[in-house]
Amino acid sequence: MKHVLDLQNVRKSFGSKNAVEDLSLTVEPGTVLSLLGPNGAGKTTTVSLMLGLLKPTSGTIRLLGGDPRDARTRQRVGAMLQEVSAIERLNVRETIELFRSFYEKPLTTDKLLEIAGLHEHAKTMGTALSGGLQRRLNFALAMAGNPDVLFLDEPTVGMDVSSRTLFWEHLREFANQGKTILLTTHYLEEADAISDRVVVIANGRITADGTPGELKNALGKRFITFRAGDRTTDALLQQLPGVDRIERSGRQVRLQVSDSDAALFAIVRNGLDVQDIEVKGGGLEDVFRSLTETGEGVKAS
Amino acid sequence: MMKALGMQIKSEMVRTLRNRKFVFFALLMPLGFYFLFVTQYGPAMQIGGAQWSAYLLMSMTVYGVLMGSVSQLANTLAQERKLGWYRLLHTTPAPAWGYLSSKMIAQLGINLALIVIMFLVGHFTENVDLSASQWVSCALSILFGSLVFLSLGGLIAVLLGAEAAPLAAVGIQLALSFLGGLWTPVQAFPDTLRKLAEWLPSYRIGHVPWNIVSGVDVAWQDFAVTGAYLILFVLVWGGISKRQEAVAA
Numbered sequence: 001m002k003h004v005l006d007l008q009n010v011r012k013s014f015g016s017k018n019a020v021e022d023l024s025l026t027v028e029p030g031t032v033l034s035l036l037g038p039n040g041a042g043k044t045t046t047v048s049l050m051l052g053l054l055k056p057t058s059g060t061i062r063l064l065g066g067d068p069r070d071a072r073t074r075q076r077v078g079a080m081l082q083e084v085s086a087i088e089r090l091n092v093r094e095t096i097e098l099f100r101s102f103y104e105k106p107l108t109t110d111k112l113l114e115i116a117g118l119h120e121h122a123k124t125m126g127t128a129l130s131g132g133l134q135r136r137l138n139f140a141l142a143m144a145g146n147p148d149v150l151f152l153d154e155p156t157v158g159m160d161v162s163s164r165t166l167f168w169e170h171l172r173e174f175a176n177q178g179k180t181i182l183l184t185t186h187y188l189e190e191a192d193a194i195s196d197r198v199v200v201i202a203n204g205r206i207t208a209d210g211t212p213g214e215l216k217n218a219l220g221k222r223f224i225t226f227r228a229g230d231r232t233t234d235a236l237l238q239q240l241p242g243v244d245r246i247e248r249s250g251r252q253v254r255l256q257v258s259d260s261d262a263a264l265f266a267i268v269r270n271g272l273d274v275q276d277i278e279v280k281g282g283g284l285e286d287v288f289r290s291l292t293e294t295g296e297g298v299k300a301s
Numbered sequence: 302m303m304k305a306l307g308m309q310i311k312s313e314m315v316r317t318l319r320n321r322k323f324v325f326f327a328l329l330m331p332l333g334f335y336f337l338f339v340t341q342y343g344p345a346m347q348i349g350g351a352q353w354s355a356y357l358l359m360s361m362t363v364y365g366v367l368m369g370s371v372s373q374l375a376n377t378l379a380q381e382r383k384l385g386w387y388r389l390l391h392t393t394p395a396p397a398w399g400y401l402s403s404k405m406i407a408q409l410g411i412n413l414a415l416i417v418i419m420f421l422v423g424h425f426t427e428n429v430d431l432s433a434s435q436w437v438s439c440a441l442s443i444l445f446g447s448l449v450f451l452s453l454g455g456l457i458a459v460l461l462g463a464e465a466a467p468l469a470a471v472g473i474q475l476a477l478s479f480l481g482g483l484w485t486p487v488q489a490f491p492d493t494l495r496k497l498a499e500w501l502p503s504y505r506i507g508h509v510p511w512n513i514v515s516g517v518d519v520a521w522q523d524f525a526v527t528g529a530y531l532i533l534f535v536l537v538w539g540g541i542s543k544r545q546e547a548v549a550a
Contacts, residue, residue, distance in 0.1 A: 051392050054549075074394040081392070084385035088377075089316040101308035102395040141389070151392075
């Protein structure tokens with residue numbers, strides 16, 4: 001099958017700083033892909049490259065089989081960028097209608113107002129909307145051309161809970177039509193819930209790529225936390241099976257474990273002086289933390 | 302593509318007309334000054350072979366177009382770049398040239414409307430009486446001159462950015478109005494100031510209709526200086542924005 005997105009050995013440097021290094025990535029149609037990474041990892045640069053807003057220093061980028069800068073490609077692409085405010089002195093409906101005029105087969109204004117939940121604000125000036133509502137307007141603008149590929153750079157930043165719920169609902173509906181979504185987000189539970197592929201970027205390189213399940217299995221860490229009594233020394237804890245790391249903050253202890261079951265049984269069997277035992281982890285949060293920690297380690301060396 | 306350009310022009314016009322500052326500075330203030338100065342010196346006063354009410358009508362029309370064009374373009378261009386709007390537009394299939402040309406066309410349309418309103422007011426309240434060809438050539442020369450002001454606005458936007466552009470635009474507009482003899486005719490200027498005025502686009506753009514209403518032949522120097530400014534502003538503006546875009550890409 002033809003790829004929606006095809007990046008080959010893409011490198012982008014600003015002066016002497018490399019924002020993206022040797023990035024290769026292909027995306028199949030109908031994928032919901034989350035691009036994760038710490039601040040400054042190169043996510044926004046990568047999205048800008050894919051959209052043709054930036055030119056790669058080297059390497060090739062094909063979007064829908066064509067040049068991302070080509071108007072024919074852009075007919076089929078929608079984008080929600082970070083830090084875009086509404087235009088001054090146009091109301092919501094007028095702003096949407098302006099964007100609709102750019103596309104050959106736009107969605108109707110009513111449909112766009114509906115998916116953005118902005119019907120009651122149709123006559124409000126865009127700049128008078130709250131931050132969350134402005135993000136919704138930006139979503140409507142991204143959807144104006146009924147795109148096949150949707151780029152969302154930190155789409156839910158600034159949205160309140162109800163905006164966010166509505167937003168993910170429409171996104172899921174959109175994905176179910178077989179469309180491709182590429183998003184960056186800080187909210188890992190969101191990425192976990194919606195995406196079928198997660199790509200982690202650190203220092204401009206891909207450090208992990210797979211389904212959320214695969215990444216959690218391969219990289220997720222589990223933690224056992226409890227309050228320790230005086231007799232529970234680090235020396236005792238180190239003897240437990242499957243313990244990788246011990247963190248203490250006062251009497252609160254957090255064990256990073258590779259095998260939570262074995263460690264837990266041993267704690268009980270040995271009758272350690274502990275209270276309020278909890279087993280946590282295995283989420284994308286931990287995958288992300290472990291990947292970006294190593295990422296920072298690489299940078300420091 | 303034409304549909305997109307049409308919508309962009311319409312949106313830009315709506316946005317400009319909704320801008321209260323624009324309506325005040327480009328229309329209400331010139332009209333107010335017009336009535337004030339006409340009454341002050343009497344409409345029948347002669348200046349350089351023209352009737353004061355006709356001469357001043359041309360000055361104030363150029364002044365209004367100047368106040369509207371420079372600020373409007375400088376502010377919206379700089380603001381929209383800063384707010385990411387310009388970047389967002391680049392993700393759409395709308396052609397890149399459409400953004401700027403729709404602004405220019407919209408602003409020219411509005412300038413033409415400003416000119417027509419000023420002329421109608423002058424004709425019906427102060428009985429400014431010109432031949433049809435005088436009215437038309439005055440209007441066209443001021444409209445052409447407004448291109449210089451628009452490109453100056455564009456230049457200020459790329460040169461100074463969103464923080465400094467609005468204030469700089471106002472300062473430059475006021476200086477050009479005063480030094481170009483739009484408020485006080487250059488005939489009342491000391492010699493040095495008058496020599497300086499002759500090198501300013503605001504004076505030259507006013508000088509064409511002043512000559513027309515005086516029944517004097519239009520001076521080619523007016524078009525030479527105005528044209529030179531237009532080319533200079535467009536080249537520098539274009540050069541700077543190309544360089545900025547190359548850095549950003």
